[in-house]
Amino acid sequence: MEKNKKLKSWGEMVKLNNRAFMIFYKHYPQMVLSRFISVIWTALTPYVGVYLSALLIDELAGSRNVDRLQFLVSITLGSTALIALGSALLNKWKETQNAGLWLKVEHILSEKLLDMDYVNLDETETAELLSTIRQNQNGGGWGLLRVIQNYEALCSSVLTLLGGISLTVSLFISRVPESAGAYTILHNPLFVLLVIVVMLVITYIAPALSNKAGSYWALNADSHNLGNRMLSFFGWLGYHRDIAADVRMYRQDKMCERYNHNKDDTFGSNGLFAHLSWGPIGFYSAASSAISVIFTGVVYAFVCLKAWAGAFGLGAVTQYVTSITKVSGGVSSLISMLGDMRNNASFLAQVFEFLDIPNNMYQGSLTVEKRRDRKYQVEFRNVSFQYPGSNNYALRNVNMKFEIGKRLAVVGMNGSGKTTFIKLLCRLYEPTEGEILLNGIDIRKYNYAEYMMIFSVVFQDFKLFAFKLGENVASNATYDGERVIDCLQKVGFAERLAEMQHGIETYLYKDYDKDGVNVSGGEAQKIAIARALYKDAPFIILDEPTAALDPIAEAEIYSKFNDIVGDKTAIYISHRLSSCKFCDEISVFHEGAVIQQGTPASLVADEKGKYYELWHAQAQYYTE
Numbered sequence: 001m002e003k004n005k006k007l008k009s010w011g012e013m014v015k016l017n018n019r020a021f022m023i024f025y026k027h028y029p030q031m032v033l034s035r036f037i038s039v040i041w042t043a044l045t046p047y048v049g050v051y052l053s054a055l056l057i058d059e060l061a062g063s064r065n066v067d068r069l070q071f072l073v074s075i076t077l078g079s080t081a082l083i084a085l086g087s088a089l090l091n092k093w094k095e096t097q098n099a100g101l102w103l104k105v106e107h108i109l110s111e112k113l114l115d116m117d118y119v120n121l122d123e124t125e126t127a128e129l130l131s132t133i134r135q136n137q138n139g140g141g142w143g144l145l146r147v148i149q150n151y152e153a154l155c156s157s158v159l160t161l162l163g164g165i166s167l168t169v170s171l172f173i174s175r176v177p178e179s180a181g182a183y184t185i186l187h188n189p190l191f192v193l194l195v196i197v198v199m200l201v202i203t204y205i206a207p208a209l210s211n212k213a214g215s216y217w218a219l220n221a222d223s224h225n226l227g228n229r230m231l232s233f234f235g236w237l238g239y240h241r242d243i244a245a246d247v248r249m250y251r252q253d254k255m256c257e258r259y260n261h262n263k264d265d266t267f268g269s270n271g272l273f274a275h276l277s278w279g280p281i282g283f284y285s286a287a288s289s290a291i292s293v294i295f296t297g298v299v300y301a302f303v304c305l306k307a308w309a310g311a312f313g314l315g316a317v318t319q320y321v322t323s324i325t326k327v328s329g330g331v332s333s334l335i336s337m338l339g340d341m342r343n344n345a346s347f348l349a350q351v352f353e354f355l356d357i358p359n360n361m362y363q364g365s366l367t368v369e370k371r372r373d374r375k376y377q378v379e380f381r382n383v384s385f386q387y388p389g390s391n392n393y394a395l396r397n398v399n400m401k402f403e404i405g406k407r408l409a410v411v412g413m414n415g416s417g418k419t420t421f422i423k424l425l426c427r428l429y430e431p432t433e434g435e436i437l438l439n440g441i442d443i444r445k446y447n448y449a450e451y452m453m454i455f456s457v458v459f460q461d462f463k464l465f466a467f468k469l470g471e472n473v474a475s476n477a478t479y480d481g482e483r484v485i486d487c488l489q490k491v492g493f494a495e496r497l498a499e500m501q502h503g504i505e506t507y508l509y510k511d512y513d514k515d516g517v518n519v520s521g522g523e524a525q526k527i528a529i530a531r532a533l534y535k536d537a538p539f540i541i542l543d544e545p546t547a548a549l550d551p552i553a554e555a556e557i558y559s560k561f562n563d564i565v566g567d568k569t570a571i572y573i574s575h576r577l578s579s580c581k582f583c584d585e586i587s588v589f590h591e592g593a594v595i596q597q598g599t600p601a602s603l604v605a606d607e608k609g610k611y612y613e614l615w616h617a618q619a620q621y622y623t624e
């Protein structure tokens, strides 16, 4: 991961911010437009009031013509009402379009995650990068979250500046009457230039100091990543439902607290940021505020002196002070924004490092033939595999052919490569050596989405969503209710379903519905198997499908196994060897290799084989 040792150059700053802006525009054009139109409106409309009130004051201080005063008052009131109406409408539009900006950013990141090669999800670098991006985003609002708001502020500053300049020009060029004596210096070009330079210098220094203070966050971004990551874990320790029981049982909160304090004190009162806030960050922020006040003094002095000397009427004093303050505000926020965009560029670079992670998996385009007879033949040919970054082979020289419509059991000790074998079959990873063939063609040549359509898998660590039961089974918001019920019945869920108040419309868990039901581990496993059945793919793969089932449920599933699986080719991983007798063939994995293959009866009879050893190790607990 790239280290934030120094700020990005101005050129890089422009490129990175523009790229981020275009991402937002592509995803959410209305959101971007609503912000910019609002900003233009907000920046320009105040000048109408400034201009009209100057005319009113001049009229009051001058000829005091009643008709003209009436006219000016009506115009002022009418325009104020119209502007207020326009602002309200624009605000509504903007608020609607900008609802959930944080979620929108998360959506951009999730899109990338879903599109990414599965293998990249496993990599520590990917996890670290994403975690850093999220911490910077949630902690300091850095990264994508800041981009639109910065562009909006930039646009607002430029408009404020231009509007202010147009109303200020006459302040500098208006002449003081010769009768004012020494005050005529106020229109002397050199003096005017000097005043402008002083104003600009002060205007520049204040935001520059403030940016300097902000840059300490960007420069030290790497040092608070670990602290942030820990905070986001330890800070929410009490909220994690899945670890709540363990934390209570072993009082792990104490251990976590100690670890948190000892290893990282980034945000503590002795930490880096406390020191920085006390030192340079505090100093530059305070200096910036103090210098802004000096500016106001200089402006008032110059404008009031010119009015005193007779260069313009009293009404213009408010106009000039307001508009010149706006010019200064515009310049100041322009500098501030550019500085902030530069600080943010370091954080954007990390976002793009993540969004640019390439998809290296070969993307084939062959369509998978839709066969009514389900005659799909899969073959592993000399397949070996190492996980990225690992020197060990998780699979070694695996050769296997799946016979159509047969039931294959895969057994072996922990870590022998069974799940890895399934992940390769599903193309979540690619073999390091060898190839996997579907009907004689390398699976990489097929369109990935189509290839996945021929498999239904229940992974060991399957997940159900806190959505409706029917949606979970169908993996879709719309579904065929009868088919859902049929699949649930096949896996022995009928009784539990009958107890559910809203049937297949019942929400699982209580996250989104107070009437939701908490299902047990075994019930969840049945639902996951029903989901695999609903997909009705030619291959059904079950990775330890009955590990969480009670003996009766397990027996029920096995007695109906052939009925459940139907004409599909089934691959079945299990540690309960007794359950494999329903299969036509068993493959025994050991240290990544297939060391035995045969029918259940032949393997039990082979006294020298691994299967015999495993079988008897398990059987003794039942016979002794």
Ligand SMILES: Nc1ncnc2c1ncn2[C@@H]1O[C@H](COP(=O)(O)OP(=O)(O)OP(=O)(O)O)[C@@H](O)[C@H]1O
Pocket (backbone or CB within 6 Å): 122, 387, 388, 390, 394, 412, 413, 414, 415, 416, 417, 418, 419, 420, 421
């Ligand atoms: N994502 C991964 N990165 C690196 N190594 C991994 C990864 N997943 C598994 N391994 C390693 O690959 C080997 C095979 O693991 P696999 O999960 O395929 O075993 P298994 O036979 O399914 O085990 P179990 O019976 O415990 O489920 C193990 O040594 C494991 O540590």
